[in-house]
Structure formats: C-alpha cells, structure tokens
Amino acid sequence: MQYISTRGSAPALDFEGVTLAGLASDGGLYVPQEWPRFTEAEIAGLAGLLYPELAARIMTPFVGSALSADELRELCTAAYGRFAHDAVTPLKQFDEQQWLLELFHGPTLAFKDVALQLLGRLFETFLSRREAHLTIVGATSGDTGSAAIDAVAGRDKIDIFMLHPKGRVSDVQRRQMTTVLAPNVHNIAIDGSFDDAQASVKRMFNDPAMASSKGGRFRIGAVNSINWARLMAQVVYYFAAALQLGAPHRKVAFSVPTGNFGDVFAGYVAARMGLPIERLIVATNVNDILHRALANGDYSAGTVTPTAAPSMDIQVSSNFERLLFDCGGRDGATMAKQMHGFETTKAMQLTNAQREGAAGLFTSARADADDMARAMRWASEAAGDIIDPHTAIGLHAARQSGIAADIPVVTLATAHPAKFPDAVERATGTRPSLPPRVGDLFAREERFDELSGDYDALAAYVAERATESD
Numbered sequence: 001m002q003y004i005s006t007r008g009s010a011p012a013l014d015f016e017g018v019t020l021a022g023l024a025s026d027g028g029l030y031v032p033q034e035w036p037r038f039t040e041a042e043i044a045g046l047a048g049l050l051y052p053e054l055a056a057r058i059m060t061p062f063v064g065s066a067l068s069a070d071e072l073r074e075l076c077t078a079a080y081g082r083f084a085h086d087a088v089t090p091l092k093q094f095d096e097q098q099w100l101l102e103l104f105h106g107p108t109l110a111f112k113d114v115a116l117q118l119l120g121r122l123f124e125t126f127l128s129r130r131e132a133h134l135t136i137v138g139a140t141s142g143d144t145g146s147a148a149i150d151a152v153a154g155r156d157k158i159d160i161f162m163l164h165p166k167g168r169v170s171d172v173q174r175r176q177m178t179t180v181l182a183p184n185v186h187n188i189a190i191d192g193s194f195d196d197a198q199a200s201v202k203r204m205f206n207d208p209a210m211a212s213s214k215g216g217r218f219r220i221g222a223v224n225s226i227n228w229a230r231l232m233a234q235v236v237y238y239f240a241a242a243l244q245l246g247a248p249h250r251k252v253a254f255s256v257p258t259g260n261f262g263d264v265f266a267g268y269v270a271a272r273m274g275l276p277i278e279r280l281i282v283a284t285n286v287n288d289i290l291h292r293a294l295a296n297g298d299y300s301a302g303t304v305t306p307t308a309a310p311s312m313d314i315q316v317s318s319n320f321e322r323l324l325f326d327c328g329g330r331d332g333a334t335m336a337k338q339m340h341g342f343e344t345t346k347a348m349q350l351t352n353a354q355r356e357g358a359a360g361l362f363t364s365a366r367a368d369a370d371d372m373a374r375a376m377r378w379a380s381e382a383a384g385d386i387i388d389p390h391t392a393i394g395l396h397a398a399r400q401s402g403i404a405a406d407i408p409v410v411t412l413a414t415a416h417p418a419k420f421p422d423a424v425e426r427a428t429g430t431r432p433s434l435p436p437r438v439g440d441l442f443a444r445e446e447r448f449d450e451l452s453g454d455y456d457a458l459a460a461y462v463a464e465r466a467t468e469s470d
C-alpha cells in the first residue's frame, strides 16, 4: 500500500514511511492511494473475532508488507491487552435505537488509547529496524497528550514534547500528562488555544532548521491524528460495533463528538471499505466550524470558545482536509491552493463537489451547554448511565438526528466521565470517581514548563532537549 499527500507534491510513502513521517513534507496529510474494499462475505466473516484479531484483519491492507502477519497480530495483542474490558470497546444499549460504544477502557480513559497504544509499538518496531530516533511534537486539548505520553514514556528511541493550552484542560487531563516524570517526556503549557498549539506543531514539520525532512536536525514525528496510523487504528471499532449490530446485513449510523475530525474520518474510511454505514453524524460544541461547513459550505474559523467539553474546543480541524481531498476529486494541486488560502485568511468556501460528496454520508449538529447538560441528565435518568460532556454532545446529536427508527444509532463514548467530574456533577448531581487503574493521580508530583506560544521559543526549547536525527 502506498500513501499520497492531499497536497500532491510530497513523495508517496509506504506504511512504515507515513507512520514515521506524520505530516507530509508539502504540508498535506497522507491518505491511501486507493481504498481497500471488503466484500459483503468478507465483512460477514469478521463477525465474532476477538478485538485484536479483528484489528489485525482490518489493518492488514493498510499495513501492506511493512509488517508480517505475525508481527501485526502480536502488536495488536499487546496494545489491546492493556484495556480494562475484555471486549476492548464494549457496546451498551440505551433504548430501542440508541447505543453507546465505550471507547474509554484504555490506560488514560479516552478513545485516544485505542490508536496510541498501537502507535507507540509501531514506532518502536520501525525505529529499531532503522536504529533511528524520533522527536515527537504534539498538541493536545487534553486527551491525545496523556494517551501519547502513556504510549511512549520511557522508550529510549523517542522524545515527546507535548503542548497543551494553559488552563484549558481539566485537572485530571493535565495531571495524566504532567505526573509522568520519565526523562523522555516534556510537557509544555502554552498561552493560547489548541489551534495555536497545533499550528506550531505543523510549522515545526516544515522548519528547515528543525525537521530532518527539510534538512534540519531532528526527525520530527506526530502522535496527533495528522498521522495516518492513528486513523487506521480507529477504523476498527466502527467495524466492531456494526458487526455486533448485524452488519453487513443491516445498516448502522454513528454519532461522533468531533473536534479535529479524526475520529469521524475513521468512520468514513470504514464506509469506503464497504461497511454499510447509514449516516455519520458530526456532533460539535459551540466551536462549530464543522457544523457550519457541512450545513452550508462555510469553513471559516473564529476564535476558540472554552467549554465544558474542552477536548473539542477546536476551530481548525486538520482531518477535514482529508475529506475535502477525497470528496473533491483527489486533486492535490487544487487542494494545496485551497488550503494555502485558508491558512492565510482562516476562511474558505467548500466547492460544490466537496459539499455534495460529503452530503452523501455526513450530517451535523451543534450542541450548546444546555443541550450537553440535558443529554447527560437523560443518560443518567433514563438509562442509569453517567456519561462525559463530549459523549453527551454526541448523544444529543444522535437523539435529534431523525434517523429511521429501525436503524441503530451508535454514539461514540469518547472519554470516561471521571475526566470531567465538575461538569458531570453540575449536570447530574453525581460526581464520578476515577477508576483504580489511574492510581493516585492527585498525590503525584507534577512537572511541566510554560511557554508563551511564540514559535521561536518553542523551537529553541525543543532543540535544547531533543536528540539529533541519525
């Protein structure tokens, strides 16, 4: 399998190459040259497999010859062996139509673990082969950071620099990052929003003084969903849920709390692979650029508004570029022009082809603070379940989606409620407690540095601490 950039001018790479590269050297995102497709009979044959085996089968066409079948199976077994539930991503029924896919049983209590537990192991495998060193630079609005740090802490071929927006993540989220004191982990609180952090990360990939792909000193790597391997691993749970609900003989809809558009794009990939998905519902909070883009073609970023669902406080959704590229005819030169325009003005209008292509599968909804609190209360009162604010946004969108009653609607439960105890308690009166697997989080020492958000200060900070590329 070869991967091409959405902006058309970076070299095509194999799976090992894209995993280590993260962002393409032309500033675009890597996507498979063509979508692998499973027949109906092949999908039916996946029913009943244990999660690690299912994961290996779904990922095989994307991995190609970069790993042997045994290597891939072993990595999946090790990655999903760290989950606290035997099903890895269990499905729970709310009522006749509404279901919840619990993605938070990994070590750091959010859906990010599903991909990052695998990605950490992929890095180690590929870096050992090359005897190379990787400098990961990542941005987090709360969950990617802790999941990535858990996945790579203590690995000697990797340094990780993780930027979070100061004061805009929950205390649990911050401590899950800053109490990991391994020498290869560097947490940085920046002034600004997640979007500012993400922009600095992308800039470093293109910095000739820093990135070895541009002649610089460090092999810069990505743990954010700009890295294709993240999305590939997230495709698996769409199959896992749909198979349990009767796929391929029955269609299923998914409602996905969305920020950087990675999780819901993984659902799009599942559909392109042949999984019969009725609808993908893009659920946003008041940072609703994606809702506006899908509803009327207006992709223009305002300032980020802090909310009680902080991980979705994002206005520039990296992976939307992958969708626009695929729906818009896979024309890299046009995409590059469109994205450069957006980077300059922070606004763009979707083309008709992009809008029509997206409309075939996606709908969207926006939830404000009241909608979110109401959905948390409904889950608690009607179904006896405590859900987190991000999941509540997905559930709100699912319940008002108007999907035909005989089609199951699965909301992705992206985080454990105990990551956001204040918001959950305000809405439901119940304060969720942390599961024992996170241990004595509030008794541990924290370590992080603070930076202004200025790119040059960040580059100097990384350059002083990172290991030079091979």
Ligand SMILES: Cc1ncc(COP(=O)(O)O)c(C=O)c1O
Residues within 6 Å of the ligand: 110, 111, 142, 143, 144, 225, 257, 258, 259, 260, 261, 262, 263, 264, 311, 312, 390, 391, 414, 415
């Ligand atoms: C808990 C939670 N829910 C939803 C999202 C949104 O997912 P995505 O950015 O893949 O759209 C995130 C972060 O990205 C998250 O941490």
Ligand SMILES: N[C@@H](CCOP(=O)(O)O)C(=O)O
Residues within 6 Å of the ligand: 139, 140, 141, 142, 143, 144, 145, 194, 223, 224, 225, 226, 259, 260, 262, 311, 312
């Ligand atoms: N919600 C994320 C931010 C988006 O990051 P990505 O890694 O999915 O691109 C977070 O919690 O950090």
